Amino acid sequence: MPSYNRPFYNVQSEYCPPLDPALLSAILSDYDLTEESNVQEARATLDSLKESALSEEELGFDASGTGGREHGSVDERAESGRDSASVSRYTDLSSVSHGIASLNLEQSAHDGSENGSTEDLENLSEEDKISTLVAVFEGRVTRYSVQHTLKKCNGKWHPAMEELLNHVYLNDTEGSSDEKKVSTKSIDAFSEENIHRRGRKGKNRQKALRVRDINSASSTPEGSPAPSTNRWQSSAQDIDFIASRVSTPRATIASIYSKNNSSLPKTIAAVLKLERADDFSQPLSDPLMIANAHDLQSDFSSLSQAYINALVFTTHPSLATASDLAAALTRPPSPPTNGVGIQIIPQYTKPILDFSDDDHLPVRSSRPVSSISHSDSTALAGIYAQSRSLALEQARAAHRRAKSNRLMSGAAAYYHQEASNYSSLSSAATASAADHLASSQSTATSVDLHGIDVLNGVRIARERVEAWWNGLGEHRVNGRVGADGRSEGFRVVVGRGTHSVGGKGRLGPAVGGMLKREGWRVQDEGAVLWVKGRVK
Numbered sequence: 001m002p003s004y005n006r007p008f009y010n011v012q013s014e015y016c017p018p019l020d021p022a023l024l025s026a027i028l029s030d031y032d033l034t035e036e037s038n039v040q041e042a043r044a045t046l047d048s049l050k051e052s053a054l055s056e057e058e059l060g061f062d063a064s065g066t067g068g069r070e071h072g073s074v075d076e077r078a079e080s081g082r083d084s085a086s087v088s089r090y091t092d093l094s095s096v097s098h099g100i101a102s103l104n105l106e107q108s109a110h111d112g113s114e115n116g117s118t119e120d121l122e123n124l125s126e127e128d129k130i131s132t133l134v135a136v137f138e139g140r141v142t143r144y145s146v147q148h149t150l151k152k153c154n155g156k157w158h159p160a161m162e163e164l165l166n167h168v169y170l171n172d173t174e175g176s177s178d179e180k181k182v183s184t185k186s187i188d189a190f191s192e193e194n195i196h197r198r199g200r201k202g203k204n205r206q207k208a209l210r211v212r213d214i215n216s217a218s219s220t221p222e223g224s225p226a227p228s229t230n231r232w233q234s235s236a237q238d239i240d241f242i243a244s245r246v247s248t249p250r251a252t253i254a255s256i257y258s259k260n261n262s263s264l265p266k267t268i269a270a271v272l273k274l275e276r277a278d279d280f281s282q283p284l285s286d287p288l289m290i291a292n293a294h295d296l297q298s299d300f301s302s303l304s305q306a307y308i309n310a311l312v313f314t315t316h317p318s319l320a321t322a323s324d325l326a327a328a329l330t331r332p333p334s335p336p337t338n339g340v341g342i343q344i345i346p347q348y349t350k351p352i353l354d355f356s357d358d359d360h361l362p363v364r365s366s367r368p369v370s371s372i373s374h375s376d377s378t379a380l381a382g383i384y385a386q387s388r389s390l391a392l393e394q395a396r397a398a399h400r401r402a403k404s405n406r407l408m409s410g411a412a413a414y415y416h417q418e419a420s421n422y423s424s425l426s427s428a429a430t431a432s433a434a435d436h437l438a439s440s441q442s443t444a445t446s447v448d449l450h451g452i453d454v455l456n457g458v459r460i461a462r463e464r465v466e467a468w469w470n471g472l473g474e475h476r477v478n479g480r481v482g483a484d485g486r487s488e489g490f491r492v493v494v495g496r497g498t499h500s501v502g503g504k505g506r507l508g509p510a511v512g513g514m515l516k517r518e519g520w521r522v523q524d525e526g527a528v529l530w531v532k533g534r535v536k
Contacts, residue, residue, distance in 0.1 A: 007033035015046050018053035022396070023291070026403055045287040052288060052317075121157040121509065126150070129157050133164065136454050136506050140168050140427070158513060165510070168455060172427055231262075238264045241328070245321045246271055246314055268329045272310040281306050284313065292319045298402065298409045300326045305406070374440070377433035384426035391419035431456050444468070446491035454510050461492050461511045465520065465531050489523070490531040 008028060016024055027045060031038040124132065133146045141164055153159040239257055241264070243250040248271055256274075260266035273280055284290050293312045296319065297305070303326060315321040395415035402408040434456035441448040447464040449457040468490045497505015512529055515522045523530040
């Protein structure tokens with residue numbers, strides 16, 4: 001280690017974790033670590049951030065986005081998140097740990113059932129469980145998410161596996177082009193209630209969206225019949241929204257609301273100026289407030305620094321409350337609801353889709369991935385993965401530069417979105433390659449999952465089993481008439497996993513567990529799973 005970097009690494013080993021290395025680097029860049037006085041000043045700032053981060057961990061803050069439905073109601077989690085100030089940073093989505101400890105999971109020759117495999121996986125150490133789950137999902141979830149989910153499931157490997165599978169499935173459904181997904185299509189997807197903000201802190205963003213949904217409930221799309229709304233009730237809701245988040249008396253807020261023609265954004269701006277009347281344009285001095293202001297500026301780059309500082313100062317220490325007010329402050333004004341004005345119905349020109357020259361098409365083409373071969377799908381998946389890594393590198397560089405130039409926050413958000421787009425394309429190409437491979441080595445009553453990853457293997461097994469069962473028609477329940485078809489069953493080849501890392505397969509337990517959870521009667525023969533129908 002070079003001598004000039006030793007002070008930095010000493011400080012990093014002391015504060016990381018719980019602090020994020022990127023945050024630590026940004027703070028230490030303002031200090032000359034070769035001077036002891038600067039080191040002491042930096043430690044004073046980092047001590048307050050470390051104490052806040054440890055407090056968040058004790059409150060059970062969930063930054064992974066995997067949810068926490070088993071441990072409390074939605075209201076309890078929302079109340080807990082409102083009182084906590086988050087200083088965590090955006091987790092690097094592409095960080096993957098490929099090193100897996102050797103797993104002593106050789107199956108006994110006398111016990112070929114799934115119970116032995118389950119017990120072996122559950123008896124692993126916590127680090128081995130984390131490494132195994134990270135290898136299963138191959139970069140689809142972060143190591144921190146795996147650690148958090150395993151801790152939430154009390155160290156149980158299989159419940160954690162199910163939780164992570166659900167999380168990845170929901171993410172893939174959200175970003176796929178499948179017609180079965182529930183997201184809104186066409187022009188309706190751009191309505192206000194369907195616009196979702198990106199952010200590093202999932203819990204804060206969700207609460208901000210809930211507040212925006214409540215406040216925008218009275219606004220209706222143009223062209224639809226306007227519901228009968230109570231103006232006084234809407235005004236009371238706006239006043240209560242502000243009064244519950246600031247220390248200004250409700251009567252004062254009501255007076256300001258009336259003077260600003262019942263405009264929620266204008267009222268919030270006036271209240272902020274009132275709360276910080278003496279030093280509205282002055283910078284913040286508290287280190288924790290400065291960190292919160294930087295986070296808020298990244299999410300609401302259209303707000304000026306003065307308003308960002310006023311929001312953080314007024315709502316300290318709750319960053320979630322500041323996000324709620326910032327979302328309402330930047331919300332566009334609602335259209336008039338009197339119903340007597342002239343409604344303008346936009347007319348859109350049909351686009352000309354001339355793709356005769358394929359050389360000028362962008363890389364992220366709208367052509368279906370499933371129409372190309374297996375080798376091409378695999379190559380595309382690699383290209384998209386490289387593009388995602390490049391976009392993440394550019395996002396990190398822009399994020400570092402945003403410390404001195406706040407306009408770079410917008411560039412960082414753009415590259416993060418590009419990385420997310422390429423990740424979705426890579427997942428779609430990988431799924432297409434898996435579909436091609438499964439089709440080439442399967443029949444109507446069997447599917448061979450050799451060479452297919454765990455996530456796509458689980459998906460393909462589910463689809464093929466359901467297609468086989470639906471193809472039986474009335475023979476599924478027609479007594480002896482369909483007995484032969486039911487008794488023959490559906491054959492799912494999962495392999496023994498001898499070529500897997502550690503010599504133990506992970507595809508078999510994942511597919512078998514999924515089939516049993518969904519109500520199928522499964523006969524486990526080691527390398528082959530036989531599906532005999534539904535459990536009565």
